[in-house]
Amino acid sequence: MTIRTRFAPSPTGYLHIGGVRTALFNYLFAKKHGGQFILRIDDTDQQRNVSEALQPILDGLRWLGIEWDEGPNKTENPQPNGYYQSQRNDKYQAAVDELLKSGFAYRDFAKPEEIQTERDAAVAEKKTFTYSRTWAAETEADVKKFEADGRQGIIRLKMPREGKLVIHDLVRGDVEFDWSNEQDHVIQRTDGSFLYHLANVVDDEDFQISHVIRAEEHLPNTPRQIFMIQSLGYHLPEYAHLPFVAEPGSKTKLSKRKLDKYLKNKDFAKLVNHANAIAERIGLEINAADFNPVIVDFYRTVGYLPEAIVNAMALVGWALDDKTELFTMRELIDAFSLEGVTKGAASFDPAKLFAFEEKHFLTKTVGEKVKLCVPFLTEGLSHFLTKDGDRSSEWCQDTEIYFSQDEMLRKLIGYAGERIKVAGDILDFIDFFIPDEMLPYNETDYEKRIKSVPEALPLLKEFRQLTLLGFDAGDWTHQALEKLAMDFIAEKGIKPNALIFPLRVATTGKSIGIGMFEALELLGKERTLRRIERTLQR
C-alpha cells in the first residue's frame, strides 16, 4: 500500500507552530515510508482573499523544508479538480446526493431556534442531545409542505441511534463511541455550500489518503466521518490522533490570541524580548498580533534556523529514545514512527526551542554563518544610518565602506563564537561596522567604567600615547596587542580590568562583547585611535 498523508490548513494568514508539528509528522511519516505528502486547502468557508491568506502558510512550510508532493503551486498534480476545497463542489454534491439516495442523509427543515430549544432541553436533563427529526422530510410531499411554511432546508446525516463504533487509533489504541451519542450533523447548508466533515471525507477518498494524522481535537468528530465513509463505501484510512501542542507550563491548547498571558512565563518573555530587540534594530514595526512566537514567521524574521524549529517541534509529542535529541530532517525521517508518539498533551517550551537553535547554529561553518548574518547586518546598518532622516543618504554614501567589509565580518563571526545563536544576533556587533564618530555609548557602562573612575581617562590617554600610537599597524593582531597591553599593565602595576574596561567602553561603546584584543584587531589601528580620541574628548 502506498502511504499518503495530508496536511489541510485553512487559509488563515499565518502558520501556527502547532500546525507545523502536525504537518511535520505527516511529512515525516510519508517520507519514511516512501509515500506522498499532500497539501490540501480547507477553504470551504472562506470569505477573504484565499491566495493572500495562504501564502504565509506555503512560505512557512517551504522555509522549514516541509515540501509537499501534491497541492498548490505544483506543476504536476494528479487531481483534476485541484487541492482547494472551494473548487471541488461537484464532488461534494455528488456525495451528498448519494447519501440522500441511500438514506444515510435527509433534508431537514427545522429552524435554528427549534433545534436550540431541543438542545437546551437535553442540557437541562443532563442528557446527550439527539435531534427529534421532527422537521425531517421523508417524502417530496413533506418537502413541499415545509417549504410552503417558509422553511429552508439543509441536509443532515442520518446517524445510527444504537450500537458502538471502535476506532483503532495508531496512537491511542481502541477508542469506543456509542452511536447514540452522535448527532445528525449538517453536511450541506441552506445556501448549498458544504461543511468541512463532508468535504474532508470526500477529499481523503479522492486523494487516496492512507493515514489521517491530525491533532487529537479531531478525535471526537471522527465517528461522523467514519459514518460517511462507511455509508459511501469509501476505504477507511488509518487514524493517528496526536496530542496537541499546549501552552508553556500548561495543558491548554496553544493559541495565538493569548500572547499577553504567555508573556508572564519567564522563558517566553525572554524569547520575545530577544526577538523584539532584533526586530527593533532592523527597524521592524512590531505588531504584537503578528509578531508572535506562536507563529512561525516570528522566528524567520529574527534569523532562527528552520532546522532548529523542525527539531524542536519534532520532539513535542515524539521521542526516539532516551538520549537522541539533535536531529536533521533526514535523520527525523529515518527515525520517525507513530509508535514513538506520546499521548499526553505536550507544552511548547520556548527555552528548549532556543537551546535547539543554539545547537544547530553551532554546527554551521563560518561561511554559512556569514551568509545567514549578512541580511541582518545590512538591514540593521541601513536602519541605524537612516533613522535620523535627512542626513541619511549622505551618511550612507560616506559610509558605504562599512557595508562591504566581508573579511571583517568573517573574522568577527569567528571571534564572536557562540555569542551568536540566532542570525539576528550579529546586530549585537553592529558597532564594528558603524562610523567611529557615530558610535553610541551605553551610558550605564560609560558612567560605571569611565566617568566614575578618576584614573580611567588618564590611563587610556597614556596607553594611547605611549603604546598604541607608536605601534606598527602591520603587527596589529590580537596576540600582539594583548602582549602590548599586558606589558603596559604589568609595568603600571595595575589590574587588567583597570585598563581593559575603559578601553572596551571607549572602543566598542559598552562593557560586554568579544575579546578585547580581537575587537581592537578588527577595528584596526586608525579606527581604534580615533575611537579612543573621541572618548577622551567627550
Next chain:
RNA sequence: GGCCCCGUCGUCUAGCGGUUAGGACACGGCCCUUUCAAGGCCGCGGCACGAGUUCGAUUCUCGUCGGGGUCACCA
C-alpha cells in the same frame, strides 16, 4: 453538563513487572576567565491518590482526584 482523551522532575521525555527511575532544557553552585557568551564539574527536582492482581508494581485492573478536548448551517 453529555461524550471522549490524558496524568513520570518546573518543561520535553526514556521506561513497556524486579532500574540507586535515565537523559535533555530550565534553574542553583563551583571552576575557567580582561567583560559577555561558551565550556567543565557538582547539585536541586518526579512516578497524582487509593484499592486490588502479583513473591514484587512507575509499569496490569478498577475507583478517586486532577488536567484537557469536543459538543456550530467553523475548520
